[in-house]
Amino acid sequence: MSRNIILVDPLPRTVDLIMEPSVKARLHQLGEVVISEDRQMGAEQVDELLPDTVLIFGQTDMPKERLDRAPKLKAIINVESNFMPNIDYQACVERGIWVITPASAxxxxxxxxxxxxxxxxxxxxxxxxxxxxxxxxxxxxxxxxxxxxxxxxxxxxxxxxxxxxxxxxxxxxxxxxxxxxxxxxxxxxxxxxxxxxxxxxxxxxxxxxxxxxxxxxxxxxxxxxxxxxxxxxxxxxxxxxxxxxxxxxxxxxxxxxxxxxxxxxxxxxxxxxxxxxxxxxxxxxxxSAHRTGGTRDALYALGSMAVADAELIMKGLPPQLCRRADPATAARLKSKPVSVT
CATH class of the missing domain: 3.40.50.720 (NAD(P)-binding Rossmann-like Domain)
Structure with a gap:
């Protein structure tokens, strides 16, 4: 049976941190949601899910060899908000895979x-x-x-x-x-x-x-x-x-x-x-302890923007709220994951 997996690997965020109940409900309507938020999703589990994965929410490593095993993948949505050098951005562009972030929240x-x-x-x-x-x-x-x-x-x-x-x-x-x-x-x-x-x-x-x-x-x-x-x-x-x-x-x-x-x-x-x-x-x-952006409304906006664009992408439409990673600029970025929210 064909599955549409939504892989949610959001650390250092958690689903409850960035999504109100109504937004989580919309997420679950998009496919079969598999979440790992107490730790980064293990490589074995990721590799097992990739053939049926249509959306990834998080910072999961996606080099070309993993993209090769994800023929149904439509988008990688980075809810940490920094584009990091763990994705083959050029390969994603060539395959029509959106790599986006709701960082403007x-x-x-x-x-x-x-x-x-x-x-x-x-x-x-x-x-x-x-x-x-x-x-x-x-x-x-x-x-x-x-x-x-x-x-x-x-x-x-x-x-x-x-x-x-x-x-x-x-x-x-x-x-x-x-x-x-x-x-x-x-x-x-x-x-x-x-x-x-x-x-x-x-x-x-x-x-x-x-x-x-x-x-x-x-x-x-x-x-x-x-x-x-x-x-x-x-x-x-x-x-x-x-x-x-x-x-x-x-x-x-x-x-x-x-x-x-x-x-x-x-x-x-x-x-x-x-x-x-x-x-x-x-x-x-x-x-100030890296706190200026971490307001309750801004964190919920991360989730609502991400889910809203995921809904568009699943309909074959382009995202409207999140910023897309461009290979020319993403290759120059030296972001690292944040350790606090």
């Missing part, structure tokens, strides 16, 4: 937190709270000696994908002059968002607030280091909101500790962060 909450953290750095909100609790607070103008207004400040955005574009829309009321560096985009896309295309050195040296939303690639790992931090304006703000590997993390800590810039970061080279990691005690840094 995180854009709005990450942008919201990015703005909140930028306002905190600019106005010294967390610092003022800590000073007050220690009995060393200052009032009025004296309490604003090292602050600046975010409204009207020059803003730089490094990486203008879903996150960068969402942030740009969110800050419109603040009337910022916005420069964008993204070598993967034509100037026309940046200009349509009322931003100015610029080189990275210009973004760093001319901006009062710099947001980093860049993905990690084979070309940009650690590309923001001591040289780049040194060219930033004294007292300017640097917010790392995408992947830790795009910066030289020790150099970033040093730049903040020296008082040259103020820093906020939601991501770290190793997560969870060790209890004795120097970043925990470094001055000048606002810390």
């Amino acid at each position: 995180f854009a709005s909450p990450v942008a919201e937190s990015s703005l909140a953290m930028a306002l905190d750095l600019a106005r010294g909100i967390t610092k003022a709270d800590r000073d007050f609790r220690q009995g060393v607070e200052e009032y009025g103008l004296a309490g604003n000696a090292d602050t600046f207004r975010f409204a009207g400040a020059s803003v730089g955005i490094i990486g203008f994908g879903d996150l960068g574009r969402q942030l740009r829309e969110l800050i419109r009321p603040f009337r910022n002059h916005v420069r964008v560096f993204d070598p993967w985009l034509p100037n026309e896309i940046i200009e349509r968002a009322d931003c100015v295309p610029a080189g990275m050195d210009e973004v760093l040296s001319e901006s009062q607030v710099v947001f980093v939303f860049a993905s990690v690639t084979s070309e940009n790992e650690g590309f923001i280091g001591a040289r780049e931090f040194a060219m930033m304006k004294p007292g300017s703000a640097f917010l790392l909101m995408s992947r830790a590997a795009v910066v030289d993390f020790p150099a970033m800590i040093e730049a903040a500790a020296s008082g040259h810039i103020r820093v906020a970061t939601d991501v770290f080279p190793d997560e969870p962060v060790a209890t004795d990691d120097p970043v925990r005690s470094a001055p000048g840094i606002l810390l």
